[in-house]
Amino acid sequence: MELFRAEQQVLDAQLRADYYRARLTFLEEVTRKGIEEVSDQRKGQQENTQMLRPGLRLTSAQ
Numbered sequence: 285m286e287l288f289r290a291e292q293q294v295l296d297a298q299l300r301a302d303y304y305r306a307r308l309t310f311l312e313e314v315t316r317k318g319i320e321e322v323s324d325q326r327k328g329q330q331e332n333t334q335m336l337r338p339g340l341r342l343t344s345a346q
Contacts, residue, residue: 314322 310322
């Protein structure tokens with residue numbers, strides 16, 4: 285059980301490190317390019333992702 289907890293802590297630490305690494309990358313990009321360009325770029329990426337991955341379709345309940 286102790287080994288499981290230690291492994292879980294390592295995984296949690298890796299997730300936190302990835303999260304903060306992504307935030308730093310975003311902030312550095314905003315500092316370099318400006319928020320408008322970064323926002324437009326991310327919006328375009330998000331639209332491409334949605335086109336590649338079909339989403340769930342809502343249907344009316346009967």
